[in-house]
Ligand code: SF4
């Protein structure tokens with residue numbers, strides 16, 4: 001079993017199709033939705049963890065690509081703007097996954113590790129300098 005984090009973008013023509021339902025039912029995949037924005041008759045984004053056998057994930061993604069759906073494996077909705085970040089550390093205790101951490105104990109510089117981010121958005125509320133933003 002492996003888990004992949006993916007972002008799916010559904011254009012207007014695909015937004016109401018039960019694609020996620022078929023990923024679960026027909027390809028034996030477990031879907032953990034992390035973030036979703038669906039506007040009926042317009043477009044939709046889903047950020048999700050997909051867990052299953054590697055071959056089932058590959059088959060499932062081939063199924064998804066049969067629609068006009070954009071699949072992005074590297075996408076992250078959360079952005080950390082280093083120019084705005086003052087390294088104040090306010091976000092550290094709010095980040096549950098260790099995606100925002102102190103890089104060096106001497107400089108106290110904060111770095112963002114996208115692979116660890118679970119898109120909970122707690123840092124957006126915690127940051128006084130708007131250094132953490134979400135692009136959707
Ligand atoms: S969105 Fe959540 S997990 Fe990601 S960096 Fe911000 S607080 Fe951490």
Ligand code: SF4
Pocket residue numbers: 084085086087088089090091092100110126127128129130131132
């Ligand atoms: S709260 Fe904002 S400014 Fe402070 S360290 Fe975190 S991201 Fe940087």
